[in-house]
Amino acid sequence: DATARIIRPTIGLTERDARAVVRRAQGLRDGGLPEARVEGLSARYSARLLQARSQNIARTESLDALNGGLQASWETAKDEGLVSDTARRKWIAGVGSDRTCPTCLDFAGKLAALNEPFKSSTHGERFLPPAHPSCRCTCGLVF
Numbered sequence: 001d002a003t004a005r006i007i008r009p010t011i012g013l014t015e016r017d018a019r020a021v022v023r024r025a026q027g028l029r030d031g032g033l034p035e036a037r038v039e040g041l042s043a044r045y046s047a048r049l050l051q052a053r054s055q056n057i058a059r060t061e062s063l064d065a066l067n068g069g070l071q072a073s074w075e076t077a078k079d080e081g082l083v084s085d086t087a088r089r090k091w092i093a094g095v096g097s098d099r100t101c102p103t104c105l106d107f108a109g110k111l112a113a114l115n116e117p118f119k120s121s122t123h124g125e126r127f128l129p130p131a132h133p134s135c136r137c138t139c140g141l142v143f
Contacts, residue, residue, distance in 0.1 A: 005039060009046035017049045060133045067128045067138055074114055074141055083114075084143065091118050091129065093137045103131050111142060 009025075010018035025042040029035070077083040093108035094100050100108075103123045112118045117125040129137035 009039075009042045012050055012053075013046060014053065017046075017053065021046050021049065056134050060130055060135065063130045063135065063138070064128075067130070070139060070141075071114075071128055078114060083141070086143070088113060088142045089118075089139045090142045091137060092140050097136075100136075101132065104129075104135060104137050107131060107137065 010021050013021065021042055024045055025038050028038045028041060033041075071089075074083060074087070074089070078085070078087070088111040091107040091110045091112075093104040095105060095108050103120075106120045106123050107118055107126065107129075110118045110120070117127045119125050123131070128139060129135055131137060
């Protein structure tokens with residue numbers, strides 16, 4: 001039962017977040033808080049981390065679906081002769097923000113054919129954004 005109480009607040013968390021919950025609980029115990037209080041505070045902390053994780057997943061998956069839909073529509077338009085063979089996709093990143101990561105900054109503004117990946121000498125290849133969880137990048141079509 002004691003082990004289950006320790007594990008319960010970490011279910012559904014990433015390994016990193018689960019370790020953070022366990023560390024925080026141990027710090028509270030070391031600080032002399034009663035176990036019932038430690039469990040309550042750990043559960044609240046875990047709930048906040050799970051909420052952040054769910055938002056992260058939703059944001060990332062929504063952007064992935066958006067960019068996949070754009071790609072599919074461009075391929076269909078090309079097959080129907082509405083988009084020329086010279087059209088390129090352009091990686092669009094929020095470069096004016098201090099939250100833009102080095103990966104996205106590196107891909108920002110790069111061009112790629114509809115059927116080719118974007119290439120980076122430092123971050124490899126990506127066919128479409130998102131490049132990472134919570135990525136805010138998208139693509140545009142350049143003629």
